[in-house]
Amino acid sequence: MTLRLRLTLLYIALLAAALAATGITGYLIASHRIYASLDSSLTLRAQAVAGALEPLGADLSQVDIEKNRNELDDLSSPDLLFQVRDTDGSVLYSSAQPPSGSLPPPDDTRALVGGFSTKDVRGQETRILYQPLLIDGSRQATIEVGESLSGAEGAVSEIRDVIVVGSLAALLATAVLGYTLSGRALQPVRNVSQVARDIEETADFTRRLDQSAGEGEVRELVTAFNAMIERVEQTLAHQKSFLADSSHELRRPLSVLQTNVDILSRPNLSQAERERCVEEVRAEAQVMRKLIADLLMLAREESQSIQRVRVDFSAVCERALARVKQDAHELTEEIESGVVVLGDGERLDQMVGNLLDNAVQYTPREGRVVLGLHRSNGRAQLEVKDTGPGIKADEIAHVFERFYRGESARANRPAGTGLGLAIVRYVAEAHGGTVSVVSEPRDGTKFVVELPIVGDGAARRP
Structure with a gap:
């Protein structure tokens, strides 16, 4: 029925x-x-x-x-x-x-x-x-x-007859009118069904319903359906782009591995050449391992939930800074103690590490990197500043895109994957925060991450 x-x-x-x-x-x-x-x-x-x-x-x-x-x-x-x-x-x-x-x-x-x-x-x-x-x-x-x-x-009989006949006439009129009006009211639902069937048959996710048809709940239904189809279209486009970019990024290390394997198969290869090839294979394998790990994390971002515990964000920043202090750069910390956020300590550590690694990689040896953390308007504000070459204005809008690498990045860090800042944005937004960047060519770069804090009490170490 x-x-x-x-x-x-x-x-x-x-x-x-x-x-x-x-x-x-x-x-x-x-x-x-x-x-x-x-x-x-x-x-x-x-x-x-x-x-x-x-x-x-x-x-x-x-x-x-x-x-x-x-x-x-x-x-x-x-x-x-x-x-x-x-x-x-x-x-x-x-x-x-x-x-x-x-x-x-x-x-x-x-x-x-x-x-x-x-x-x-x-x-x-x-x-x-x-x-x-x-x-x-x-x-x-x-x-x-x-x-x-x-x-x-x-x-009395006449009154009864009038009531019965009038009721039957009213029911008949209601049946006709109700069937007609319900048909008109359900027309948007039939349109949704028809568009859904068309999309299923043609895989054309550009189809949309006319939002001007209907009011109230009908318009809400049409709007929600269009938003859902748009989300599906974006997800499919994202997956296609992700697969294409992943294939492209994996092609280079695989080519290097294949080349070195071919060289190692030569019978008269010297020991020095053999050691060089093995070292290149090891380095490229490390690059591939990190690339695949980053790809897996980003691929799961739609469905993977973030662990929610109290995290001492100040301690996270201190540990991340300690890992890069052996570098020759001048590293300065301005970390306020006791800043507590709610989230995944491992992911937050990865986010801070990526920002510091990015700053160190693009800052000259004589340059300076500053890591700052303080409270601001009920939020934890993380700042990573460097004195590197900066980012061009037309590249700033793309720095958080997956696999995007600007001119300076390709020149100063040819072995990078282009996923570090994409992971930073994902982790920040997954914790209810934001990330922004301010940069001028030859004047350094500053990344700012803001996360909601949960109080000043003691935090559980991640």
């Missing part, structure tokens, strides 16, 4: 329940009022008959009836019967023709206290009021007033 049909049936069911409740309530109220009006009419006629018999003597007799026959005859009507019955059960007066037996006698209780009863009179259900006629507190007769229920039942 389609969603459109289910929605239509839901509309019909809800309306049917509402109409049933309203119809039954209206029917009961109308029926009650019609029968109450009938009882009220009988009561008024009985009072009129009693009034026509006054004044009476101590006993009601046929003589009294004859004296007041004209008044009683004036109260007669073709749709309403009444009669006067004495205490012996004899009918003293009847508006019916013939007069005898027009209304059945009351039982003893109703004869004494009065009341309404529904009985069959000449094949018709008749509503009868039995009202005792009292003289000096003593019952002298019973006034009986009756009217056929055919009129009341006909009115």
Whole structure:
């Protein structure tokens, strides 16, 4: 069963329940009022008959009836019967023709206290009021007033028919209107399904839905779908680019390895040449190992979660700086103690190490590298400054891209992989932080990483 049909049936069911409740309530109220009006009419006629018999003597007799026959005859009507019955059960007066037996006698209780009863009179259900006629507190007769229920039942039946027919017409109209409106409301969903099928069949992730069609939740659905497809398209493009770049970067060390293996296979190779080839193989293997490790980490960045523990970021910076202090560069530290962040200590150590390694590699021996860490506006601010050749303005926007290496990088560090700063950006953003760079050619470079801090308490060493 389609969603459109289910929605239509839901509309019909809800309306049917509402109409049933309203119809039954209206029917009961109308029926009650019609029968109450009938009882009220009988009561008024009985009072009129009693009034026509006054004044009476101590006993009601046929003589009294004859004296007041004209008044009683004036109260007669073709749709309403009444009669006067004495205490012996004899009918003293009847508006019916013939007069005898027009209304059945009351039982003893109703004869004494009065009341309404529904009985069959000449094949018709008749509503009868039995009202005792009292003289000096003593019952002298019973006034009986009756009217056929055919009129009341006909009115009630008409009301019932109107309710039923009106309800069926409303349900039919609701079915047609609901099916039409639900079709229009679900059109964007069908469009989404159609575009999804087209993408599945053609692998064309450039397809998009028209965001101007629909409002409210429909527009939100279209926007979310387009955003999802755009994300998938970007992910696929990223994967293709990643595979292409990875293949390209692995080609050079593999070529070097192949060349040295071919040289080592020569029979008359000198010991010095052999040692040189082995050293080159070892160096290229090390480059490949680091490249593959970096590639694996970046390849998992979409799904790999960052470990979340309290990390003494100050200690991380001190250890990273200690690893490069044996270099001849002038290294200066401005590290504020007790800076604690929430994250993965190993990844943070790799981030700081990459920044320091980058600064050392591109700074002349007589140059200077400064590592600074301090708190600023509730965040940990890491700065790595160098006095190297700097970065050209048109290259700054690309320095965090994978495998990107500017002119200065290729000239000063030909063996680099171009992944170090990409890893820095990934680690910073994975920890809820940011990374930026400020540089001028021949005036050095400064990288700034900002991470949220978690407090001034003691941190767990990574």
